[in-house]
Amino acid sequence: MSIQSVFQGGDAARTAASQIAEQVKSSPAGMNPADVAALSDALKEGSKGTAAAREGACIAIDTIASVAKTTAEHQLMPFVADLVRCCADKHSKEVQSAAAAATLTLAKTSSAYGLDAVLPSLLTAMDPKEKWQTMVGALNMVSKFAECSPLSTSFALNDIIPIVTQMVNDSKQEVSVAARECLSKICQSIDNRDVEPFIPALVSATIDHEEVIECVQKLASTTFVQTVTAAPLALIAPLLLLGFRVRSTATKRMCAVIINNMSKLVEDPEDAAPFLPKLVPALEKAKEEISDPEARTVCGKAFEQLQSIEERLKTHKSCKAVRGVVEKEVKVSFGLSDDKLEYVATLVCSLVNCKVMDDDDWADELKPYGVSEEGAKKAFKALAALYFADAVEEEEDDDAEQLCDCKFTLAYGSKVLLHNTKLKLKRGHKYGLLGGNDSGKTTLMRAIANEQVDGFPPASELRTVFVEADIIGELSDLPCVDYILADPRIKKAGITEEVVTRMLMSVGFGEMQNKAKTLVTFLSGGWRMKLALARAMCLDADILLMDEPTNHLDVMNVKWVEEYLLSLKNVTCIIVSHDTGLLDRVCNNIIAIDTLKLKQFRGNLTQYVEKNPKAKSFFELKSSTGFVMRFPQPGFIEGVKSKGKPLMKMAGCTYTYPVNSEPTVKDVTVQVSLASRVACVGPNGVGKSTMIKLLTGEVIPQEGTVWKHPNARVAYVAQHAFHHIEQHLDKTPNEYIRWRFQHGDDKEALVKDSMTLTDEEAKKCKEPVTFELKDDKGNVTKVKWCIEKLTGGRKTVKKEYEYEVQFVNMSYDSNRYVSATKLAKWGFEKHMKIVDEKVAQRVGAFSTPLTTVNVEKHLEDVGLDKEFGTHTRMSALSGGQKVKVVIAAAMWNMPHIVILDEPTNYLDRDSLGALAGAIQTYEGGVVMITHNNEFCSALCPETWLMQKEDDGIARCNCKGDAEWMTKKAKEQVKGAIKMDEVTDALGNIVEVKEQKKSRDKMSNKEKKKADKLRKAKLARGEELSDDEGWSD
Known part of the structure; x- marks a missing residue:
């Protein structure tokens, strides 16, 4: 059948085309080149071809594409440019219909990767200079490609969307309708589960710019976890540029948040390259011009992310085909x-x-x-x-059994921690898991233990145990052996009490007075870790996931843990630790979390650092990122002018726990001043925390005395301090601190035995006391009244405190100020301590108003960024971030003495360096219990060494650098840091002006007048105010 027979058009052309199509189908070479040339000539309007010839040519192409499919595809696809022009044939509607049908058939039957061959012709046909029918034909063909070849369409969106977007509001309705349908279909080709739910809203906002703000709001609340490629960026980037043009600061901030979140998930920088020339200047402008400092910071972070992509592009090897x-x-x-x-x-x-x-x-x-x-x-x-x-992956030269080989993404709350990363583990290997605070180390191990990692073998195939020292609250009153037996996994495994007891003895519980029957609640941090290890040993695990296994452990116990781990030849361990010695001696592999990926390395930490010098920060006790932690400086204390004057003292103190027969500590004598830098050291379980509890008044010694200056504020960060914030995980750190101190004192202050009345003391306080009352004539009357309470009022009279007391069944007018000496004699010593504590707390609270802005600044000073301090609930914080919240809350009232029990736990090396810097510049006293010798030796010239003597009872030996201590003791007390401005509750910035005391300004005449008034008051028997009590 000759090709000329199709040029008659109509039914004759269809019949002839069918026969030619069958011939082409059976020919490996496809169409005859002469026939191809004839079709090309017939399609060109204005040549020798007539309308019937053009119609016949379109019908032939349509039919051959339907029947012969790929056989002649390489010959038919070049006709697309002519076909879309024929869609606007001015002589025949039949030609228009046949051409439109042919374009759709070619899109449907061609290769799934054939779009690139015709896309330039289709985009040219969408030029506004072309006839509207041509534009519609091109749009419809692109829509059909989107339906039939979504993958290749998605990779071409960067070229298609800008042109189609210009046509959605075309004055010609047919073009507008086709463009909107095309935009909707091509966007459906985007294969990104994070973006898919928002495609209709994105398309709608692309058409109607008034919807941009609402659309940006929706996107900003999305957690992106999928790899971000050019396809979703092609749709979202233009909308973000529109968002940066609106006046709303909130919208610009949200645009920056979206860019920051998405750019972290761009694996191939070439995917983002087309959008950087417009997004980078928009962000740079926003971070310079937005008035809100916090929004500028967010824009700055997004700008840095895009800059990092630009840097990657400089060394990136292009994956675009040449x-x-x-x-x-x-x-x-x-x-x-x-x-x-x-x-x-x-x-x-x-x-x-x-x-x-x-x-x-x-x-x-x-x-x-x-x-x-x-x-x-x-x-x-x-x-x-x-x-x-x-x-291409490198083959490992290792014949060890492979336990897992999985690829997964891990997110926590709205934050992506790991993205599209691989994890390979082999039996018997010891892996050190490295990463900064908030990088996802603990979350990854917990996800593995809870079977939440895609592709990781289930517990039925691989026994995985997460070893951590946290104690479940409702089980804390159980003996150690019963605590382990209560674990559901122990029950399921059918492990007996005998086996559990043997394991507890093997980790050292035989040394304790009550051995395996010791109550869990009385265990120190070191013994809690041993308890967790014993439980893991009982379960005979294939993989041990260990979160800071040497926290709270002394040198001997650290060595025991190392030897135990090295003895586990068939057990794989993943270890998170800030103990560089442990990672060096135990680990033979390193897994580093870097840019949302797990980078695996064979060797210990030292070998890893040789290849990755940036990881050297794991060896150094300093901030590698320039991060600085600052503690608020304490103010003056009345009567304390030198740093060496004691603010807390213990003398000859002995304490025995109710369940023990022998004292835990005996004859302890120590003191703390503003100059103190004390490290309290000693083996696990020797009584270090007990001594600190005595010092702070949490428990009362059976022998000896404990004293604290009534105006001294003391911050105590306990070893298990998380229990405070665990009750408030639905609050942000900012909300938590404002709740905790909203009434001026600390709602979560420890309940101390030194401030809790015994039954005998309470009974004595109810007894009537004798008062002497003077009437106007000076006559004295003795009365017996019962004191109901101390109201909280306190003043100084003749260098002694007097406290306001309220009497039973008496009005407020009957309240009297009574001296501390009399109240102590009547049994109200603990009541006075409570008042002293509250007064001291309120003095600290007066210095900085409890506002959102001030708390935000305070949290930033201890290393918690606004994003985490003000905008993130504590349930989503890492262990290191929670430690910073605990420290920030303890330091809010500007304490004079800070007592830190194991402060280095859960903090990375960078944060440890910043904490060390904060302690060095802090003007108050510091006492710390820590097993981190590097940390305490760099900061503390004074040591309290707790150790058991021959009788098995712990005593304290004080050592130190005498020259340093003498020099520091002579230093004068410095006031709190001068504040130039504060922010009140309404957000107003108030300038603080230094005010000199009035007595410094008084002339000689004023001084004589003031002295005369003072003497007159004394003659009348009236009390003088504190200011009037000053002598010249």
Whole structure:
């Protein structure tokens, strides 16, 4: 059948085209070149061809594409430019209909990667200068490609969306409708589960810019975990640029948040490259011009993220196919004719650009075009070496059993911690897990233990135990052996009490007075870790997940843990620790969390640092990022002018716990001043925490005395301080601190025995006391009244405190101020301590108003960024961040003495360096219990050594640098840091002006007058105020 027979048009053309299509289908070479040329001539309007010829040519192309499919595809696809122009044929509607049908058939039957071959022609046809029917034809063909070839369409969105977007509001309704339908369909090709729910809103906002703000709001609340490629960026980037143009600061901030979140998930910087020239200047402008400091900071972080992508681009090897390179390889591997070779080379370029990394997929895709499987795989191997080199994995020379090989993404709350990363573990290997605070170390191990990591073997195949020292509250009153037996996994495994007891003895519980029957609640941090290890040993785990296993442990117990871990030849361990010695001596592999990926390295920490110098911060006790932690400086204390004057003292104190027969500590004598820098050291369980409890008044010694200056404020960060904030995980750190101190004193102050009345003391306080009352004439009357309470009022009279008391069944007018000496005699000593504590707390609270802004600044000073301090609930914080919240809350009232029990636990080296810097510049006294010798030796010239003597009872020996201590003791007390301005509850910034005392300004005449008034008051028997009590 001759091709000329189709040029008659109508039914005759259809009949002839069907016969020609069958001939083409059976011919490996496809169409006759002369027939192809004839079709090309017939399609061109204004040539010799008539409307009937153009209609026939369109029908022939449509029919051949439907029947012969890929056989003649390389010959038919070049007709697309002519077909879309025929959609606007001015002589015949039949030509228009036939051309439109042919374009849709070609899109439907062509290769899934054929779009690249015709896209330039289609985009040219969308030019506003073209006829509207041509524009509609091109739009409809792109829509059909989006339906039939979504992958290749998604990778072309950056080219398509800007042009289609300009047409959605075209004055010609047909163009507008087609453009909107096309925009909707091409956006459906985006394969990103995070973005898919928002595609309708994104498309709608692209059409109607008034919806941009609402759309940005929705996107900003999304947690992105999927890899971000060019496709979602092509749709979202234009909307973000519109968002930066609106006046609303909140919208600009949200745009920056979206960019910050999405840019972290861009694996191939080339995907983001087309959008950087517009987004980077928009962010740079926003971070400079936005008035809100916090919003500027957010914009700055997003700007830094985009800059990091620009830096990666400088050294990035392009994965975009180079046409000349591909054609050369295709020509060698495929052996095709020249006309087919050019089209197949286009398909191969598309396969490369769409990142199809499977040689079987290449073979299946290219087989219909006459390419052998061997030729397709040969081309893949050659081109993969050029463009997919990063996907090639190194083979490990290790015959150990592989326990897992999985690829997963991990998020916590709204934060992505790990993205599309791989984890390989082998039996018997010891892995050190490195990463800064908030990088996801503990979350990863907890997710593994809870079977929440995709691809990780289930517990039925692999026994995995998470070892941590936290004690479940409701089980804390159980003996150690019963606590382990209460674990559901122990019950399920059928482990007996005998086995549990033997394990407890093997980790040292035989040394304790009550051995395995010791109550869990009385265990120190070190013994709690041993308890957790004993439980893990009972479960015979394949993998031990260990979170800071040497926290709270002394040197001997650290060595025991190391030896125990090294003895586990068939057990794999993943260890998170800030103990560099442990990571060096135990670990033979390192897993580092870096840019949302797990980077695995064979060797210990020292070897890892040799290859990665940036990791040197794990050896150094300083902040590698320049982060500085600042503590608020304490104010003056009345009567304390030198730093060496004691603020807290213990003398000859002995204490025995109710369940023990022997004292835990005996004959302890220590003192603390503003100059103190004390490290309290000693083996686990020797009584260090007990001594601190005595010093703070939490418990009362059976022998000896404890004293604290009534105006001294003391901050105590306990070893298990998390229990405070665990009750408020639904609050942000800022909300928690404002709740805790909203009434001036600390709601979560420890209940101290030194301030709790015994039954005998309470009974004595109810007894009536004798008062002497003077009437106007000076007559004295003795009365017996019962004191109901101390109201909280306190003043100084003749260098002694007097406290306001309220009497039973008496009005407020009857209240009297009574001296501390009399109240102590009547049994109200503990009542006075409570008042002293509250007065001291209120003095600290007066210095800085409890406002959101001030608390935010305070949290930033201890290392908690606004994003986490003000905008993130504590349930979403890491262990290191929670420690910072605890420290910030303890320091809010500007204490004079800070007592830290194991402060280094859960803090990374960077935060430890910042904490050390804060302690060095702090003007108050510091006492710390720690097993981190590097930390305490760098800060504390004075040591309290707690150790058991021959009788098995612990005593304290004080050692120190005498010269340093003498020098410090002579230093004068410095006041709190001068504040130039504070922010009140309404957000107003109030300038603080220094005010000199009035007595410094008084002239001699004023002084004589004041002295005369003072003497007159004394003669009348009236009390003088504190200011009037000053002598010249």
